[in-house]
Amino acid sequence: MNSPQVSDHPLIRVEDLCKIYSLESGNKQGGGTVNSQVLYDVNLAIHRGEFVAVMGHSGSGKSTLMNILGCLDTPTSGHYWLDGRDIASLSDDELAQVRNRNIGFVFQGFNLLKRMTALDNVATPLLYAGVSRAASRKRALELLKQTGLGKFAAYQPNQLSGGQQQRVAISRALVNNPQLILADEPTGNLDTQTSREIMAVFQQLNQEQGITIVLVTHEDDIAAFTRRLVRLQDGRVVHDGRVPA
Amino acid sequence: MSLLIIIGEALRALRLNRLRTGLTMLGMIIGVAAVVLMLAVGQGAQTTVNQAITSMGSNLFFIVPGATSSGALRSGAGAVQTLTMGDAQAIAHLPSIKATAPIITGTAQLNYGANNWSTSVTGVTPDYFAVRDWPVESGALFTEADLRSSARIVILGQITASNLFGEEDPVGKTVRIKSSPFLVAGILAPKGQSLDGRDQDDAVFIPLTTGQRQIFGNQFPGTIRFMMAQAQSAEVMDEAETEMNRLLRQRHRITEGMENDFTVRNLAALAAVATGAAKVMSLMLGAIASVSLLVGGIGIMNIMLVSVTERTREIGIRMAIGANRRAILTQFLLEALVICILGGLVGVVLGIGGAWAVSQAADMVVVITFGMVALAFAFASAVGIFFGFYPARKAAALKPVEALRYE
Incomplete structure (x- = not known):
């Protein structure tokens, strides 16, 4: 297995990251808020070209961590630098731009836009980036062809199998040439065979294109496709290192 | 994302829910048609009065025998x-x-x-x-x-x-x-x-x-x-x-x-009263019609709010793949605006048709000017922006992570 170049400057650097959810109490007599801390002082550095699995039981904070890394959510305290930029200093519009240009998302439930063709789904991030419709579609079609879905371009998500939908989602994540792909349980809704195929796609993207991939999973055999394992437990990092064989 | 593409997205979203879009639009159509029709009838009444006044001749007095106001026993005007x-x-x-x-x-x-x-x-x-x-x-x-x-x-x-x-x-x-x-x-x-x-x-x-x-x-x-x-x-x-x-x-x-034992009546004063009455009627008709336009606008807001809630997850996905708040706001605002503009167009056509039917059926003078059509249309667009803005802002204000998690 030939390993891609790993840079010295981390693509993702997280320091003392905490996340506390404040929930309004529904109790009319009691009132007030209930605080629940999901992340405790998480420190993490992920370099370019890494392929990282984040594991943990449900409620361990792995999804919250992913949302923060994906600029979909903000930490309560602590710092997060993406490619050297302090995310806390960015405006809503700049965050949208970061999500658009620097990060590609792949979700467990695929999260494709309904009643829209696979082609348009893949092309949409480019439209938000200001690319013309024609150019967006051309690029989207290239990507669909690369993932072997060229002839499904005109299909709508509900006409595709789970594996095909996830491939469309991966194409969409790649359409803006991001440095980072965040995948939140991308195989959670897929059977074993399809899961392996999807993981092979990720592996290929990491090894051949050097794209940094952070992947949340709770399955050991999925984590085995990656090369670094971060294990969270009750909001704390309890293991960070090689994937056990 | 260019405006043209956002308009395309808005149209696509409206097409997906044809029945709902049609019913919402109906409120707008009726409102605009009512405004055009009422303005046309009101303007027609004014024109009829004005024509009658000019047909009398200009700067005229009527001098009639007898008095129109006085003490105890009197004969009516013109009796003597x-x-x-x-x-x-x-x-x-x-x-x-x-x-x-x-x-x-x-x-x-x-x-x-x-x-x-x-x-x-x-x-x-x-x-x-x-x-x-x-x-x-x-x-x-x-x-x-x-x-x-x-x-x-x-x-x-x-x-x-x-x-x-x-x-x-x-x-x-x-x-x-x-x-x-x-x-x-x-x-x-x-x-x-x-x-x-x-x-x-x-x-x-x-x-x-x-x-x-x-x-x-x-x-x-x-x-x-x-x-x-x-x-x-x-x-x-x-x-x-x-x-x-x-x-x-x-x-x-x-x-x-x-x-x-005579009365001098200024015809211009009479004319002013008649013109004034016609104007008031015209205004009232317009005001009544505006209410239906307002109701149509509230219908739009209602539907847009439902639509935002229904599409919360879609909004989350769009935000995750790079839509900023302005793009979301524009998309929903444009959906409301498209309903209004299409509804307005149909309403104007229906209003003109209705005015024509009234003129034929009731033998009334109706007047349609470009100004009143433009007014009704501008009013419809304003209603769309006004009532579309709140739901659109609500959509744009959603937090990406919460919108994505919405089931």
């Missing part, structure tokens, strides 16, 4: 014939007055060949046609000489002419009024409806003297039914009214403190 030809001539000499037209009226049966027709017969002087600004369409008016000689000459209104003569040319023919033969000298140009709704073209005019002596008869020779007086210009109307009052009081020997 206190005005004379002499009064009319004297008023005509006032500096502020251009001309006067003394008038006697009655109704008589007219015959021509086998046809007969009952209509109003008006005895006038040649000045009458100048005061009323009423030319002949064919033939000629009668002259001062005809007046002096009490000639048996008649001028026919359009309706009377067609009722008696049909397709024939009446000029030079002889009609009988109360069995006396009269020579038809001319046919008047059409005039249309008067302010009180009478058809002014159903009338005939004969020299005043002929009427007094040969048709109506009169126990007081030289008295007239009423007169019209035309001021030199609009500026001297007040002055003319004062002068006429003073002159007539003097001629009728009315002393200080006694009530006038």
Whole structure:
């Protein structure tokens, strides 16, 4: 297995990251808020070209961590630098731009836009980036062809199998040439065979294109496709290192 | 994301929910159609009133016998014939007055060949046609000489002419009024409806003297039914009214403190009242129609709010792949706007069609101007922006992570 170049400057650097959810109490007599801390002082550095699995039981904070890394959510305290930029200093519009240009998302439930063709789904991030419709579609079609879905371009998500939908989602994540792909349980809704195929796609993207991939999973055999394992437990990092064989 | 693409996305989203879009649009269509229709009817009423006023002639006074307000025992206005030809001539000499037209009226049966027709017969002087600004369409008016000689000459209104003569040319023919033969000298140009709704073209005019002596008869020779007086210009109307009052009081020997036995009515003032009433009606119609437009707008807001809630996850996905708040806001705002603009277009067409139908069915004058169509349309767009903004802002304010998690 030939390993891609790993840079010295981390693509993702997280320091003392905490996340506390404040929930309004529904109790009319009691009132007030209930605080629940999901992340405790998480420190993490992920370099370019890494392929990282984040594991943990449900409620361990792995999804919250992913949302923060994906600029979909903000930490309560602590710092997060993406490619050297302090995310806390960015405006809503700049965050949208970061999500658009620097990060590609792949979700467990695929999260494709309904009643829209696979082609348009893949092309949409480019439209938000200001690319013309024609150019967006051309690029989207290239990507669909690369993932072997060229002839499904005109299909709508509900006409595709789970594996095909996830491939469309991966194409969409790649359409803006991001440095980072965040995948939140991308195989959670897929059977074993399809899961392996999807993981092979990720592996290929990491090894051949050097794209940094952070992947949340709770399955050991999925984590085995990656090369670094971060294990969270009750909001704390309890293991960070090689994937056990 | 360019505006054109966002418009495309908005249209696509609306197409996905055709029934809902159609029903929402219906509120807008009805609102805009109602506004256009009501404005057209209101404007039509104003135009009708204005036409009636201009058809009377300009800067006019009506001088009628009797009083309209006074003490104990009174006769109604016109019951006593206190005005004379002499009064009319004297008023005509006032500096502020251009001309006067003394008038006697009655109704008589007219015959021509086998046809007969009952209509109003008006005895006038040649000045009458100048005061009323009423030319002949064919033939000629009668002259001062005809007046002096009490000639048996008649001028026919359009309706009377067609009722008696049909397709024939009446000029030079002889009609009988109360069995006396009269020579038809001319046919008047059409005039249309008067302010009180009478058809002014159903009338005939004969020299005043002929009427007094040969048709109506009169126990007081030289008295007239009423007169019209035309001021030199609009500026001297007040002055003319004062002068006429003073002159007539003097001629009728009315002393200080006694009530006038005549009334001078300013037609411009009457016209102003009529115009004012038409304007108020027009405004009210517009206001009532606006309410339905407002209701349509609230319907849009309602549907857009539902739509935002339903599509929360879609909004989350769009945010995750790079939509900023402005793009989301614009998308939802445009959806509301598209509903309004399409609804507005259909509404304008329906409104114009409805106005046409009303004009045909109820024989009413309706007026549609570009201005009122533009107004209704602008109003519709404003409603769309106003009521679309809140749901759109709500969509744009969603937190990406919460929107994504929404089931």
